[in-house]
Amino acid sequence: MLLLKMALRNLWRRKFRTIITITAIGVSYGLLIFFVQFQTGGKEQMANTGIRMQAGHVVIQASGYNLDKELDQAIKDPGTVDRIITETDSAAKVAWRLYTTGSLRSSDGSVLLDRLVGAQPDRERHVSDFPKKLIAGTFLSGKPDEIVIGAAAAKLLQAEVGTKLQLSVSDVNGGIVKVSLRVGGIYKTGGGTVDRGYALVNLARLQKLLRMPGEISQIAIFTDLHSSRGLAQSLREKLKGRGLEVLHWQEALPTLYQVLLVDTASMYIFLIIIFFIVAAGILNSVLMSVLERTRGFGVLKSLGMRPSEILQLILSEAFLMGLLAVIIGLAAGLTISYIVSRYGIDPKDLAGGEQGMEAAGVPMTEKMYPKITAWSCVWSSIFVMVLTLLSALPPSLRAAKILPVKAIRE
Amino acid sequence: MSEKNIIELKNVVKTYEQGKIAVRALRGIDLTIKKGEFAAICGPSGSGKTTLLNIIGCLDDATEGEVSVDGQRTGTLSKTARADLRLHKIGFVFQAYNLVPVLTAFENVELVLSLQGVPRGERTKRVKEILEEVGLIELSSRRPAEMSGGQQQRVAVARAVVAKPALILADEPTANLDSVTGKTLLEMMHRLNREHQITFLFSTHDQMVMEHSERLIHIVDGSVAKDERK
Ligand SMILES: Nc1ncnc2c1ncn2[C@@H]1O[C@H](COP(=O)(O)OP(=O)(O)OP(=O)(O)O)[C@@H](O)[C@H]1O
Ligand SMILES: [Mg+2]
Numbered sequence: 001m002l003l004l005k006m007a008l009r010n011l012w013r014r015k016f017r018t019i020i021t022i023t024a025i026g027v028s029y030g031l032l033i034f035f036v037q038f039q040t041g042g043k044e045q046m047a048n049t050g051i052r053m054q055a056g057h058v059v060i061q062a063s064g065y066n067l068d069k070e071l072d073q074a075i076k077d078p079g080t081v082d083r084i085i086t087e088t089d090s091a092a093k094v095a096w097r098l099y100t101t102g103s104l105r106s107s108d109g110s111v112l113l114d115r116l117v118g119a120q121p122d123r124e125r126h127v128s129d130f131p132k133k134l135i136a137g138t139f140l141s142g143k144p145d146e147i148v149i150g151a152a153a154a155k156l157l158q159a160e161v162g163t164k165l166q167l168s169v170s171d172v173n174g175g176i177v178k179v180s181l182r183v184g185g186i187y188k189t190g191g192g193t194v195d196r197g198y199a200l201v202n203l204a205r206l207q208k209l210l211r212m213p214g215e216i217s218q219i220a221i222f223t224d225l226h227s228s229r230g231l232a233q234s235l236r237e238k239l240k241g242r243g244l245e246v247l248h249w250q251e252a253l254p255t256l257y258q259v260l261l262v263d264t265a266s267m268y269i270f271l272i273i274i275f276f277i278v279a280a281g282i283l284n285s286v287l288m289s290v291l292e293r294t295r296g297f298g299v300l301k302s303l304g305m306r307p308s309e310i311l312q313l314i315l316s317e318a319f320l321m322g323l324l325a326v327i328i329g330l331a332a333g334l335t336i337s338y339i340v341s342r343y344g345i346d347p348k349d350l351a352g353g354e355q356g357m358e359a360a361g362v363p364m365t366e367k368m369y370p371k372i373t374a375w376s377c378v379w380s381s382i383f384v385m386v387l388t389l390l391s392a393l394p395p396s397l398r399a400a401k402i403l404p405v406k407a408i409r410e
Numbered sequence: 411m412s413e414k415n416i417i418e419l420k421n422v423v424k425t426y427e428q429g430k431i432a433v434r435a436l437r438g439i440d441l442t443i444k445k446g447e448f449a450a451i452c453g454p455s456g457s458g459k460t461t462l463l464n465i466i467g468c469l470d471d472a473t474e475g476e477v478s479v480d481g482q483r484t485g486t487l488s489k490t491a492r493a494d495l496r497l498h499k500i501g502f503v504f505q506a507y508n509l510v511p512v513l514t515a516f517e518n519v520e521l522v523l524s525l526q527g528v529p530r531g532e533r534t535k536r537v538k539e540i541l542e543e544v545g546l547i548e549l550s551s552r553r554p555a556e557m558s559g560g561q562q563q564r565v566a567v568a569r570a571v572v573a574k575p576a577l578i579l580a581d582e583p584t585a586n587l588d589s590v591t592g593k594t595l596l597e598m599m600h601r602l603n604r605e606h607q608i609t610f611l612f613s614t615h616d617q618m619v620m621e622h623s624e625r626l627i628h629i630v631d632g633s634v635a636k637d638e639r640k
Contacts, residue, residue, distance in 0.1 A: 002517060002524045009512035299508040302469055303522055303569070304497020306490045401489075405470035408508070 003309070007316045014289060021285040022321055026328030028277045029384050033333025034370065035270055036380060038340065041371035043260050044225060047249070050362040052129045053194065055252040056095070056220030057228035058235065060085075063245045065217065071100060071172045074215040075244065081219055084238050089231055093222040095123040098206050098215070102169035104149070104199065106157040114197035116169065118206030118216075127222045130187050130200065137161035137185035144205050146184030150195035154186045161186065167201075171211045179209060191363020256362055271383070278322075278384055282391040286318050290395040297399050298407025307400040314396040315389060322388030326381045334377070337370040344369050415478075416577050416609045417443040417466055422475035424461050424632075435461040437632040438475070443611060445576070448603045450612040450619055453629035459613035462629070463579045466611070467500050468492040480576050497525055501570025501608075503580035507562040509554040515565045516541065516550040522573045540568045544598060560591035567595065571602050577609045584616050596622050 011018045051057055060081060062073040075081060078096055085094055098118035104111050121140035125131050130148065131139040140148060147165065149157075159165060163183045171177050181201065189195055207213050223231055232248040239246060250257040290297075297310055305313075344367030399407075424436040435458045443449055451459050464470040465477060468484050477484045480499050487495065496502075501522075509518045516537055523533040541547045544564040554562050563583060570578050580599070584592035596619060603610050612619055620626055628636040 002513075002521055005517070006510070006512055013512060295508075296510065298469075299504075299510065301493065302467065302496060302502045302504075302508075304493050304495075304500075304525055306493040308490065309493075309525070403470065404468075405464045408469065408504070 003313055007313060007320060011317055017285055021281045022325045024281050025278050025325035028274050029325060029329030030332030032274050033380055034336040036376050037337045037370035037372055039267055042368040043263055045368055046362055050253050050256045051249050055249055057223050057249050058221040058232045059247045059252040060219040060244055063243050074217055076215055078216050078219055085221055088234050093127050095127050095220045096120050096216045097218045098203055099217040100169055102167055105166045106159055108158040109156045111153045111156050113199050117200045118203040119200050120203050133187040133189050134185050135188045139185050140200060140202055145181045147181040148185040148200040149183060150198055151186055151188035152196035159183050169209060177209050189363040194363050278387045279391040282318055282388050286392045287395040290399045294407045294410045298404050301404040311396050311400040314399055315392055318388050318392030322385050326384050330377060337372050341369045414444050415442050416445045416480055418478040420476040422472045425473045435632050439634060445609055446607050447625060448610045448623055449625040450614050450623035451627045451629055452614055452620055457629045458632040460581055463581050463613050467579045468495060499576045501575040501578040503566050503570050503583045505582040505585045507566050509562055509565055511554050514551045514553055518565055519569045519572050522569060526573060536572060540572045544568045560587050563595055574606055580612045582614055584619055593618060
């Protein structure tokens with residue numbers, strides 16, 4: 001097509017400006033892609049860490065149960081619920097947990113436990129992050145008197161694997177219970193609160209101590225981030241009338257969810273910056289070339305080119321620039337994403353500190369990786385292309401509308 | 411309205427508003443040009459020649475009066491309809507050549523046919539024919555910047571002629587050319603006029619163009635002062 005040829009040659013005639021515009025848009029678009037993918041990866045990782053350590057993709061508990069508070073609001077018959085879960089989603093992994101607070105004492109010190117978890121060793125091992133974070137000993141193995149504590153707590157208590165500790169908790173009736181346990185394993189997540197205030201014991205043992213045989217606080221269900229909403233919905237229907245509530249992780253971990261939303265907002269700021277770079281770059285480039293070529297458009301009109309064809313000609317120049325920029329940006333962004341996804345970025349390097357980083361109580365100590373998705377490439381390139389055409393529209397319309405004689409006289 | 415008239419002007423007035431001053435460039439022009447004429451408008455600088463050609467070619471609007479081209483009243487046409495009228499009925503040749511700088515000689519001529527939707531094969535054939543006719547076939551792949559003024563103007567004439575329009579408007583086509591080149595060009599246009607029955611209307615200062623023309627329309631201060639046929 002002659003029109004396309006003209007568009008290409010017009011761009012080529014202004015090489016320097018064209019290249020600058022394309023590079024500016026391409027580079028910023030490449031950064032956008034990387035940023036979006038890195039952020040998606042980081043957010044999913046944070047969500048997953050929070051979900052594995054503190055909840056599940058879906059959580060079932062007694063209606064109105066408030067974590068760590070009322071022991072008597074428990075699930076009395078978890079076995080039945082378990083069966084219903086398996087019927088609904090046979091692939092889902094399930095773990096029972098009983099939560100309370102308490103304190104640990106050794107001959108050298110003491111710590112308060114924000115969260116003492118009674119867990120099922122066999123099941124917890126497959127869903128929780130703690131087994132992966134052990135720095136000494138083993139995870140719960142089923143021995144009745146074992147306790148797994150965090151590294152910070154171990155330091156305060158000057159405890160090692162095998163050290164005897166005294167645990168005090170209050171039972172369901174409010175009576176203080178003291179029991180002697182041995183450190184079975186020590187984990188280190190890097191999160192300050194978690195490493196000091198969390199501890200795990202065998203579920204059966206804790207039920208006995210709290211005088212709550214067969215009862216638990218929560219059933220945690222693990223599937224994946226995206227299908228969990230549907231699962232929560234169907235369980236909610238099936239469990240109606242049992243005095244239970246089914247929470248999606250976003251409801252079970254509201255603070256974490258808020259943090260993730262704030263993170264999303266920072267992406268919009270990035271989008272707005274890109275918006276200005278693209279809009280200013282294209283508008284400037286197209287406006288200048290339209291002003292320079294006003295006489296040329298007059299000539300084209302005198303030959304019988306319609307206003308709509310003039311519009312097409314200029315828009316196709318902008319389109320070509322946008323397309324090249326998108327290709328460059330995709331290549332650059334995906335390359336960065338790919339390299340980073342091979343090596344990962346340590347959050348410590350981002351924060352510049354050695355201390356354990358936490359967000360909404362979730363330790364952020366693992367390396368973060370971008371998540372490369374086709375969808376992120378698709379929507380962002382459409383965003384840039386649409387923006388390109390919109391920015392080119394005002395000068396193009398001007399050129400399309402101008403009276404031929406005015407154009408020729410310039 | 412006669413079938414034989416390609417241009418009919420009735421009491422055409424053009425007033426340019428320049429701030430508070432109104433410049434009356436055309437003061438009531440009545441003019442009829444028949445199909446196949448080879449006519450020139452002459453007159454002193456500023457008399458309104460360019461203005462008149464622009465209005466006939468729908469590049470500009472008349473302030474008052476009626477303009478018809480090939481039987482069609484142009485005053486009320488939309489921008490797109492005017493573009494189509496120019497595309498199919500009118501060719502322009504400008505004093506400053508005005509070729510499309512990014513296109514070769516061949517492509518400049520081809521552009522008009524391409525806008526008309528003529529299929530590629532026929533386009534190539536016709537462009538070659540006309541470039542042959544104006545003696546520029548060897549320069550087909552040159553860009554305007556690589557050609558002399560006379561060569562560019564021949565390309566411009568080829569571009570105006572290639573679609574066999576009913577009318578060619580040429581605003582001082584020889585003004586930038588030396589007398590020999592100008593003469594060749596003029597003879598070429600005259601030949602095209604005879605062979606293809608294309609009406610030519612010039613504006614000119616050039617004595618030679620006036621001598622070649624079969625009709626001379628003298629304009630003074632925006633009015634027709636004399637209309638002589640040879
Ligand atoms: N855009 C404009 N705005 C104001 N006045 C104009 C405009 N164009 C032309 N004029 C005036 O209209 C009159 C006729 O101009 P025109 O260009 O038609 O003259 P011309 O006969 O073609 O002159 P030349 O031989 O110098 O080309 C002149 O007085 C000129 O100053
Ligand atoms: Mg003039």
